[in-house]
Structures are given as structure tokens and as C-alpha cells.
């Protein structure tokens with residue numbers, strides 16, 4: 001891959017101060033931006049999207065969308081994904097300590113909360129939730145994701161979750177892989193068309209409730225009533241604007257209560273389904289034993305230690321929102337992660353680079369939530385598939401340059 005030409009950028013009327021958060025962040029679109037090369041000023045633009053030239057002659061940024069409601073495991077998934085590419089993901093150095101961005105050698109993860117057009121007070125005054133499209137700036141989201149995909153840096157706003165305000169922007173340079181995660185990566189058709197691959201984390205309401213209680217009660221001191229009220233208040237907008245995005249996803253990780261324990265209401269043992277769309281370019285679904293067959297498998301016995309209620313896998317072709325899909329399902333949880341190699345050896349199309357890579361990744365992050373069940377396993381597998389997709393796209397670009405963007 002060609003070496004990036006590095007430019008530094010400076011916005012004419014942008015204060016990079018992070019000590020004085022601006023209450024609102026208006027005028028951003030009209031701001032004049034000057035392009036600088038290391039050697040000096042090279043041009044200027046007052047483009048609507050506030051973009052800054054940054055990379056030339058390089059391949060395009062691969063863009064991945066990850067959609068889910070708040071508290072549904074996006075951050076955990078991102079940590080697994082960036083680990084597949086190696087290197088630690090960290091907030092931009094020397095920037096806003098409340099930045100939502102995570103940067104590693106290969107990936108930049110931006111949180112779409114940064115495109116909230118209304119701050120916390122604004123939403124309260126207008127009586128809208130953050131899930132409502134009216135509280136989000138999709139035009140800016142589209143312009144900036146498009147610019148990054150083309151290899152052009154942007155000054156992205158920051159939504160500060162500590163203060164509930166919109167802070168001054170941060171410079172985002174085009175990475176090799178850009179992940180846009182949050183509530184609405186597939187809501188706007190223009191943004192959706194920029195995605196090279198999309199994932200939806202579909203957490204059933206029972207499980208979401210159990211996870212929220214665990215985090216918000218234990219770690220954030222919220223009461224049971226306030227958690228219930230917050231989930232109820234968000235539900236209509238969640239159903240209207242967030243949930244429908246799953247129909248567009250290339251992969252959905254669906255998390256449901258177990259079927260192995262009759263009438264289970266503890267929510268600890270999970271049934272997890274990896275729904276993989278067929279016919280997606282650069283993505284071949286994982287399969288169990290025999291591609292396209294329908295298979296039920298209880299791997300417990302001599303080679304896998306299973307305590308009650310055991311583990312059950314299911315695999316087969318299906319249809320999802322009218323699309324042909326393959327579904328791999330795991331119900332139950334692992335007793336011993338090192339024995340996962342037994343499961344891994346029966347799965348095909350994993351896009352691993354060596355035998356046992358899935359097991360190695362799972363053992364490496366054994367302390368992450370979901371490492372003993374299908375959530376961790378399927379997140380790891382999707383991470384490996386994304387690495388493979390990236391490698392396929394970049395190798396095909398080396399052979400023949402790709403069209404600028406789909407949009």
C-alpha cells in the first residue's frame with residue numbers, strides 16, 4: 001500500500017481548546033478551512049463538510065457500521081475487533097479527555113453520538129430522545145463519513161457524555177478501517193450506502209434489562225425503578241428508529257434467553273444467533289460441518305466439559321427480512337475456554353490465519369463480558385471476518401482501483 005502523504009490541518013476559526021466546552025456547536029458547516037501541508041499553506045476551501053485534505057494516492061478507507069442500542073455491548077465488540085488487528089485502541093492523544101473516539105494502528109472507531117445535533121438540554125426542551133432522528137445531524141454524518149472514506153480528514157464534533165454538551169470538534173484522519181458505531185449507522189440511506197460491511201447487535205429486551213441492571217445498578221448507582229423507566233421511555237423510539245436497521249445488516253448477533261432451562265428468568269445463560277447474509281461481497285458465512293445443511297449439535301461429552309444446562313449448536317439456511325441467510329446458533333455456556341478449540345475445529349470459513357486463532361482470541365480476552373458464551377464467540381468470529389473483508393478489498397484495490405464510493 002502506498003505511504004500516506006501527511007498534511008497538518010488548521011481550521012481558521014476553530015479553537016482547539018478543550019477547557020471551554022461550547023454549549024452549542026453551530027456555524028460549523030460554514031467555517032472556512034485551510035489546507036496545510038507540512039511545508040506550508042497549499043489551498044483553502046469553505047466546503048459545507050469542513051473537510052481537510054489528508055491522504056493522497058492511497059487506497060480507500062474501509063467503512064464498517066455497528067448498530068445497537070446503548071448498553072448492548074458495542075464497546076466490548078469494538079475491543080474484540082481492534083484486538084484482531086493488533087495494537088491497543090486509545091482516545092486521540094492530547095485531545096479532549098471526554099472524546100468518544102478510539103484509535104489504533106489500523107482502526108479508528110467513531111461514535112455516532114457525536115452527531116447529536118441537540119445537546120441534553122436541547123433534547124429535554126424539545127421533548128425528543130437521542131434516538132429520534134431529529135436529534136441527529138445526518139447530513140454532517142454523511143458528508144464526514146464520505147470524506148473519510150475518500151481519504152480526507154474531517155473536523156468531527158464531539159458529544160460530551162459527561163456534560164451533555166457539544167464540545168469543539170476533533171480532527172479525524174482517514175484510517176485504514178473506519179468503524180462508525182452507535183444508534184444510527186444504517187438509518188440514513190446515504191450513510192448506509194457508504195458501508196462496506198454492517199453489523200447489528202440485537203439484544204432481546206429481557207437480556208438488555210439484565211445487562212442494564214448489572215451495569216447501571218452495580219456500577220453507576222442507578223435504582224431499579226429508574227432503569228425500568230429509562231428503558232420504557234426509550235422503547236417507542238427504539239422500535240421506530242433503531243430496531244428496523246437490522247434488516248439492512250450483513251451480520252446480526254441476536255441475543256435471547258436460553259431455551260435449555262424451562263422458564264428461565266435469570267438471564268445468565270444465553271441463546272445467541274449469528275445471522276449472516278448470503279451474497280455479500282467479500283464475506284462468506286461461517287458454517288458448521290456441511291455448508292447449507294441443517295444441523296443440530298450437542299458437543300458435550302468426552303471432548304467438551306459441560307455443566308448444566310449444557311451447550312447446543314444449531315446451523316442452517318434461513319430467510320431474514322426477505323434475504324437469504326445462514327444462521328449459526330449457540331445456546332448455553334462454556335465451562336472451560338481452552339476446550340473451545342474443539343468447537344472451532346468443527347466450524348469452517350472462519351477466516352483465521354492459523355489453527356486455533358478463534359480460541360486464542362477468546363482466551364486473550366477471557367475477562368470481557370460474554371467470553372463464556374455465544375456473544376463473545378460470535379463477536380470474535382465477526383472480527384476475523386472483517387479482517388478478511390478488509391484484506392480482500394485492499395488486495396482487489398491493488399489489482400484494480402475501486403470506484404470512488406457507492407454514493
Ligand SMILES: Nc1ncnc2c1ncn2[C@@H]1O[C@H](COP(=O)(O)OP(=O)(O)OP(=O)(O)O)[C@@H](O)[C@H]1O
Nearest residue numbers: 069070071072073074075076211214215369370375
Ligand atoms: N456479552 C455480554 N454478556 C454479558 N454482559 C454484557 C455483554 N456485553 C455487554 N454486557 C453488559 O452490558 C454492559 C454494556 O456493555 P458495553 O459497554 O460494551 O455496551 P455499549 O453498547 O458500548 O454501551 P454504551 O453505548 O451505553 O456505552 C457491560 O458493562 C456489561 O455489563
Ligand SMILES: O=C(CO)[C@H](O)[C@H](O)COP(=O)(O)O
Nearest residue numbers: 070113120130161162164183
Ligand atoms: O443512547 C445513547 C447512546 O449512547 C445516549 O443515551 C445518548 O447518546 C445521549 O447521551 P446522554 O444520555 O449521555 O445524554
